[in-house]
Amino acid sequence: MATYIVLLGPPGVGKGTQAENLAAQTGLIHISSGDLFRENIKNQTELGRLAKSFMDKGELVPDDVTVAMVKDRLARPDCKAGAILDGFPRTPVQAEALSRLLAGFKGDVNFVPFINADPRVLIERLSDRWICRTQGHIYNIKSNPPRVAGRCDLDGSELYQRDDDKAGTVTNRIKVYAEQTAPLIAYYRGQNKLVEIDGTQPIEKVTDALLSVIRKGQAGMSWSK
Ligand code: AP5
Ligand code: MG
Numbered sequence: 001m002a003t004y005i006v007l008l009g010p011p012g013v014g015k016g017t018q019a020e021n022l023a024a025q026t027g028l029i030h031i032s033s034g035d036l037f038r039e040n041i042k043n044q045t046e047l048g049r050l051a052k053s054f055m056d057k058g059e060l061v062p063d064d065v066t067v068a069m070v071k072d073r074l075a076r077p078d079c080k081a082g083a084i085l086d087g088f089p090r091t092p093v094q095a096e097a098l099s100r101l102l103a104g105f106k107g108d109v110n111f112v113p114f115i116n117a118d119p120r121v122l123i124e125r126l127s128d129r130w131i132c133r134t135q136g137h138i139y140n141i142k143s144n145p146p147r148v149a150g151r152c153d154l155d156g157s158e159l160y161q162r163d164d165d166k167a168g169t170v171t172n173r174i175k176v177y178a179e180q181t182a183p184l185i186a187y188y189r190g191q192n193k194l195v196e197i198d199g200t201q202p203i204e205k206v207t208d209a210l211l212s213v214i215r216k217g218q219a220g221m222s223w224s225k
Helices: 015-026 033-042 046-055 063-074 092-104 119-127 167-181 183-190 203-216
Strands: 003-007 029-032 082-086 109-116 129-132 138-140 194-198
Touching (some): 033 063, 092 109, 109 203, 167 183
Antiparallel strands (some): 129 138
């Protein structure tokens, strides 16, 4: 039986950081809808052009194209054992679509860790974030600096700051999260899948908390690692 984990939480709380750590520990594939859009922007696809027009304003990309993109990714063979979903679903419409999609694979969302922190913490983290140009590895000049300034520890590529991490766009992303994504907290709590995690702890402590939640609920499920 495949395992599907949805990481829920506001912009900058550490979803991508934790998804990378969990993927390394569990062997499950990390799927970030934001990374998929950024890949499309880099490759100058039609989807990339559409997504950029929303992302630059800190608005959500429309549900239909987002669902189609994630559906395509989840159908690939490397997701057979399941996936760690980061940034998807982000609206009740997307959550319903995911549930239908996984039912088609004879699966379901197993866990929804909800990582949370105050807007003040989120804004500071995003202004200090740097990302690796080739593979999207995530750094922070204060909490998780690279060994060599401006270079990724893992592949040596250049680090950059995301266009949507500008102060005004970050404020709107947090507002959009509160209005359109936060309703998923009650949605998944109602399904008994939500587990709250304090995102203000150091990165390793958050990873430990996530692994313990997953392992506790994991009896009888098979992982690749
Ligand atoms: P997306 O890329 O998903 O961005 P986001 O949700 O706004 O979240 P971030 O990636 O900014 O933060 P994160 O939680 O991953 O934090 P990170 O680990 O990097 O989406 C971008 C845009 O794409 C959206 O605005 C929308 O337009 C579009 N989009 C994407 N998905 C969509 C969807 N489903 N539907 C519609 N539109 C969609 O960490 C942040 C920083 O903090 C880093 O520097 C990190 O090193 C540091 N850090 C992490 N954890 C800690 C810690 N515990 N302590 C100290 N520092 C930490
Ligand atoms: Mg992210």
